[in-house]
Amino acid sequence: MDRTKADAVRSTCPYCGVGCGVLLRATGDGGLDVQGDPDHPANFGRLCSKGLALGETVGVEDRLLDPMVHGGVADWDDALQLVADRFSRTIADHGPGSVALYVSGQMLTEDYYVANKLAKGFMGTANIDTNSRLCMASTVAGHKRAFGSDTVPGTYEDLELADLIVLTGSNLAWCHPVLYQRILAARSRRPEMKIVVIDPRRTASCDGADLHLALEPGSDVALFNHLLAQIDRQGAMDRAFLAAHVDGVAEAVAAAHASDVSITGLSEADLARFVALWIGSEKVVTVFSQGVNQSTSGADKVNAILNCHLATGRIGKPGCGPFSVTGQPNAMGGREVGGLANMLACHLDLENPDHRQAVRQFWDAPQMPETAGLKAVDMFRAVGRGEIKALWIIHTNPAVSMPDSTAIAAAISGCDFTVVSDITGQTDTARLADVLLPATAWAEKDGTVTNSDRTISRQRGLLPAPGRARPDWAILAEVGRRMGWTTAFDYDNPAQIFREHAALSGIAGGFGRDFDISGMADISDADYATCKPFRWPYAARKGGRFFAEGGFFTANGKARMLPLQPRGLAAPATVDLPYRLNTGRTRDQWHTMTRSGKSVRLAAHLAEPFLEIHPGDAQRIGVDPAGLVRVHNQHGSAILRALITDRVRPGQCFAPIHWTKQTAPSGVIDCLVPGAVDPVSGQPESKAAAVMIDRFPARWYGFAVSRSGIDPDCDYWARTPTAKGWRCELAGLETPDNWEDAARRLFGQTQGSMQTLEDKQGGSFRAVLFGDRGLEAALFVSAKPVAVMRDYLAGLPDSAITGRTPVDQVDPGPTICACFGVGLNTILSAIDSRQLQSVEAIGAALQAGTNCGSCRPELAGLLASSQNREAAE
Ligand SMILES: Nc1nc2c(c(=O)[nH]1)N[C@H]1C(S)=C(S)[C@@H](COP(=O)(O)OP(=O)(O)OC[C@H]3O[C@@H](n4cnc5c(=O)[nH]c(N)nc54)[C@H](O)[C@@H]3O)O[C@H]1N2
Ligand SMILES: Nc1nc2c(c(=O)[nH]1)N[C@H]1C(S)=C(S)[C@@H](COP(=O)(O)OP(=O)(O)OC[C@H]3O[C@@H](n4cnc5c(=O)[nH]c(N)nc54)[C@H](O)[C@@H]3O)O[C@H]1N2
Ligand code: SF4
Numbered sequence: 084m085d086r087t088k089a090d091a092v093r094s095t096c097p098y099c100g101v102g103c104g105v106l107l108r109a110t111g112d113g114g115l116d117v118q119g120d121p122d123h124p125a126n127f128g129r130l131c132s133k134g135l136a137l138g139e140t141v142g143v144e145d146r147l148l149d150p151m152v153h154g155g156v157a158d159w160d161d162a163l164q165l166v167a168d169r170f171s172r173t174i175a176d177h178g179p180g181s182v183a184l185y186v187s188g189q190m191l192t193e194d195y196y197v198a199n200k201l202a203k204g205f206m207g208t209a210n211i212d213t214n215s216r217l218c219m220a221s222t223v224a225g226h227k228r229a230f231g232s233d234t235v236p237g238t239y240e241d242l243e244l245a246d247l248i249v250l251t252g253s254n255l256a257w258c259h260p261v262l263y264q265r266i267l268a269a270r271s272r273r274p275e276m277k278i279v280v281i282d283p284r285r286t287a288s289c290d291g292a293d294l295h296l297a298l299e300p301g302s303d304v305a306l307f308n309h310l311l312a313q314i315d316r317q318g319a320m321d322r323a324f325l326a327a328h329v330d331g332v333a334e335a336v337a338a339a340h341a342s343d344v345s346i347t348g349l350s351e352a353d354l355a356r357f358v359a360l361w362i363g364s365e366k367v368v369t370v371f372s373q374g375v376n377q378s379t380s381g382a383d384k385v386n387a388i389l390n391c392h393l394a395t396g397r398i399g400k401p402g403c404g405p406f407s408v409t410g411q412p413n414a415m416g417g418r419e420v421g422g423l424a425n426m427l428a429c430h431l432d433l434e435n436p437d438h439r440q441a442v443r444q445f446w447d448a449p450q451m452p453e454t455a456g457l458k459a460v461d462m463f464r465a466v467g468r469g470e471i472k473a474l475w476i477i478h479t480n481p482a483v484s485m486p487d488s489t490a491i492a493a494a495i496s497g498c499d500f501t502v503v504s505d506i507t508g509q510t511d512t513a514r515l516a517d518v519l520l521p522a523t524a525w526a527e528k529d530g531t532v533t534n535s536d537r538t539i540s541r542q543r544g545l546l547p548a549p550g551r552a553r554p555d556w557a558i559l560a561e562v563g564r565r566m567g568w569t570t571a572f573d574y575d576n577p578a579q580i581f582r583e584h585a586a587l588s589g590i591a592g593g594f595g596r597d598f599d600i601s602g603m604a605d606i607s608d609a610d611y612a613t614c615k616p617f618r619w620p621y622a623a624r625k626g627g628r629f630f631a632e633g634g635f636f637t638a639n640g641k642a643r644m645l646p647l648q649p650r651g652l653a654a655p656a657t658v659d660l661p662y663r664l665n666t667g668r669t670r671d672q673w674h675t676m677t678r679s680g681k682s683v684r685l686a687a688h689l690a691e692p693f694l695e696i697h698p699g700d701a702q703r704i705g706v707d708p709a710g711l712v713r714v715h716n717q718h719g720s721a722i723l724r725a726l727i728t729d730r731v732r733p734g735q736c737f738a739p740i741h742w743t744k745q746t747a748p749s750g751v752i753d754c755l756v757p758g759a760v761d762p763v764s765g766q767p768e769s770k771a772a773a774v775m776i777d778r779f780p781a782r783w784y785g786f787a788v789s790r791s792g793i794d795p796d797c798d799y800w801a802r803t804p805t806a807k808g809w810r811c812e813l814a815g816l817e818t819p820d821n822w823e824d825a826a827r828r829l830f831g832q833t834q835g836s837m838q839t840l841e842d843k844q845g846g847s848f849r850a851v852l853f854g855d856r857g858l859e860a861a862l863f864v865s866a867k868p869v870a871v872m873r874d875y876l877a878g879l880p881d882s883a884i885t886g887r888t889p890v891d892q893v894d895p896g897p898t899i900c901a902c903f904g905v906g907l908n909t910i911l912s913a914i915d916s917r918q919l920q921s922v923e924a925i926g927a928a929l930q931a932g933t934n935c936g937s938c939r940p941e942l943a944g945l946l947a948s949s950q951n952r953e954a955a956e
């Protein structure tokens with residue numbers, strides 16, 4: 084079908100902070116056709132694998148359709164009245180400190196604004212914090228310490244204009260793929276451009292890099308202190324800029340000279356190369372993300388980076404500057420509305436009496452807390468102690484994503500009254516709630532989001548709300564009205580909320596704050612409906628950047644360089660817990676998978692929770708490739724598939740964050756992460772738990788496919804959707820007495836003809852179940868990790884009992900290119916047989932990598948490894 088732009092709805096991808104524009108069309112059968120918006124300034128038409136698969140995630144089969152109270156369907160009136168009454172009564176009986184809201188950087192600005200206003204201005208509690216505490220809090224704190232405000236100085240164009248890009252604790256290739264593709268495209272136009280990656284682990288982002296510094300976990304402050312000392316030693320300081328615009332220079336430089344770089348574990352040669360590249364390139368952008376933020380010295384890491392950019396005056400100029408890439412689609416919007424417990428609104432400070440007074444007056448608020456509320460980790464501790472008696476969780480899944488998640492889940496389930504607003508009732512958090520409120524999802528609602536470079540874009544709804552789902556802002560406003568604040572929450576539509584937010588930002592502008600979009604305060608409903616993406620500051624400023632000529636948001640207008648001493652990691656590695664557990668993301672899944680997990684294409688990239696572990700450690704532990712390991716410490720235990728690779732260094736390991744009790748109950752990784760936080764930002768150290776790893780002594784391993792459900796009950800399982808139904812990996816410590824019965828239980832099928840094949844001595848068992856539609860389900864069990872053609876079997880072929888593909892078919896292996904469904908084995912065999920030498924050649928031969936480009940770094944990695952193999956042979 085020929086699709087033109089004209090009939091499409093312009094919206095924004097609801098995943099990462101790149102904030103790509105999308106063109107959406109309802110397909111008429113509940114589905115959605117999704118294309119990149121060629122006119123959007125973030126992506127100019129490009130989308131990554133996740134954006135392209137959005138259409139596969141809008142099905143309503145698992146959606147929460149009605150409000151639920153204590154497990155039973157309720158009508159909105161009763162549910163909302165209950166929420167309002169319980170919050171009002173709890174505040175009356177125990178004070179405003181006894182209630183809390185835990186919200187999300189994925190909420191729209193309008194939702195977020197109402198939540199913050201309700202908590203801080205009307206409930207009178209600053210106990211509203213967000214999952215951004217796990218994400219951006221260290222950057223917010225670092226920016227404020229250096230600039231006096233939480234300002235990202237640069238824009239996306241800077242990444243294309245730079246001579247050197249330093250990716251620090253950022254796996255941009257997988258986590259901000261379109262931005263990474265923009266960098267690679269710029270480099271192909273200007274091959275002199277260099278990329279350095281600073282990451283303890285070799286990631287997909289390293290495949291295109293000129294230098295990879297695999298520093299010791301947590302040692303970034305020492306590395307950037309070393310850089311600052313060298314900048315000073317080599318006379319690279321911008322003296323004029325410093326004299327005019329920066330305080331604290333001498334102290335910061337002295338601390339940098341006193342700092343010991345050896346703790347980074349990097350070689351002299353690598354350090355010298357890095358310093359030479361950094362000092363020698365006039366235009367440097369240092370991109371940073373969770374390897375920096377999620378650390379007990381996260382704010383210091385941010386300031387160590389900012390110090391180097393301030394020292395050289397490389398800030399706010401084209402192609403120059405520190406650049407925090409935000410994770411969630413509206414992490415920036417959340418910062419603008421003041422969604423964190425220690426912020427107010429529009430970058431104003433809660434603890435500043437003038438700011439407080441101005442906002443209180445603007446809102447006509449009955450009360451306003453005077454001190455910061457509880458930050459996420461402390462908030463859930465207070466819930467656990469029973470001090471917070473009413474808790475409302477919106478648009479986030481803390482029972483999976485918070486550190487020490489087992490304790491978090493226990494705290495939530497023990498709380499007197501918990502409300503969860505979500506689009507599905509199936510999350511690990513939603514299952515613990517007293518009241519569940521059904522929210523409309525991104526393609527069903529309207530509002531705005533702000534991406535990493537301060538561009539505000541509209542999200543627009545075009546699909547009907549399923550069941551009785553309502554937008555988050557509407558739910559929040561109705562609770563506000565029912566708590567007695569009828570005028571303050573008298574909103575009919577998101578445009579009205581946006582206008583109020585824009586007007587409030589004018590007051591912030593009056594205090595000299597950076598965030599001022601008051602030019603939008605009178606936007607009409609019609610203009611809001613058609614509003615194009617725009618970047619703040621709204622008042623035209625050269626190139627949309629900050630600070631090239633100073634003008635920092637501190638009292639004297641000067642930036643501050645900070646003296647920094649490197650600190651160690653919070654959890655010491657000990658004889659009992661000798662391994663360092665790093666955690667993060669995979670290319671094709673989004674957090675706890677409630678949306679991306681529905682796409683069959685995305686599920687095919689990495690279908691199981693895994694642990695990257697060094698070959699030497701694997702040998703010591705005694706685990707073979709594809710075996711299982713048990714990772715454990717004093718907080719919890721996880722069972723994961725061993726992925727033996729030298730991408731991680733000896734003594735370190737890496738696991739993804741995406742699996743939950745619903746998808747792989749033994750793979751919830753945050754149960755191992757301690758709740759240690761940065762003293763400045765309150766952000767937890769999510770990337771450096773101390774753990775022990777043992778071989779998981781499974782007695783049997785299994786692989787199952789099924790057209791309908793698979794309902795496992797064993798020590799290890801991981802379940803993913805397929806085009807035909809489900810597939811599932813299984814393993815257990817105890818062998819069932821009767822495999823046939825076990826297979827029937829697994830598939831929930833008491834009827835139907837079953838063929839089995841059992842070798843009791845060898846410990847293998849096979850069962851295929853037939854129904855009306857032919858093959859219904861199949862189970863393969865073996866004493867060793869099951870070796871069958873998984874992707875072939877997922878298609879439920881009638882010949883499944885053999886477990887092998889017919890001779891004329893090759894098993895494609897795990898999907899690498901999600902767009903064209905090209906598997907690892909197909910690519911490797913084409914590289915070998917057709918002598919392919921470049922990513923372009925692979926594209927020409929197999930189409931892989933020629934659409935969204937998200938897999939190009941992996942294709943480059945496969946080429947490099949096969950070239951290394953040849954060189955070794
Ligand atoms: N595919 C995908 N993309 C996403 C998301 C997703 O869930 N899936 N989530 C989005 C969100 S909310 C966020 S916040 C971003 C996160 O984006 P990123 O921060 O790029 O992703 P992570 O994988 O969490 O971590 C980045 C890297 O930090 C490294 N690291 C660990 N410890 C250290 C250290 O001490 N120093 C340094 N320098 N590096 C270290 C890790 O090895 C890891 O490769 O991604 C966004 N984009
Ligand atoms: N160990 C470790 N832990 C981490 C991290 C890490 O790197 N390592 N990263 C941290 C970071 S950076 C982040 S951002 C967090 C992310 O962690 P979470 O925020 O907990 O993860 P999500 O899966 O994005 O949760 C979003 C929830 O909102 C629901 N939802 C979707 N759309 C809507 C809607 O329109 N309205 C409402 N009300 N609900 C909706 C989804 O179904 C889902 O349950 O994880 C953090 N945890
Ligand atoms: S890079 Fe991918 S996930 Fe991020 S906004 Fe763009 S399409 Fe969405």
Ligand SMILES: [Mo]
Pocket residue numbers: 217218219410411
């Ligand atoms: Mo995040």
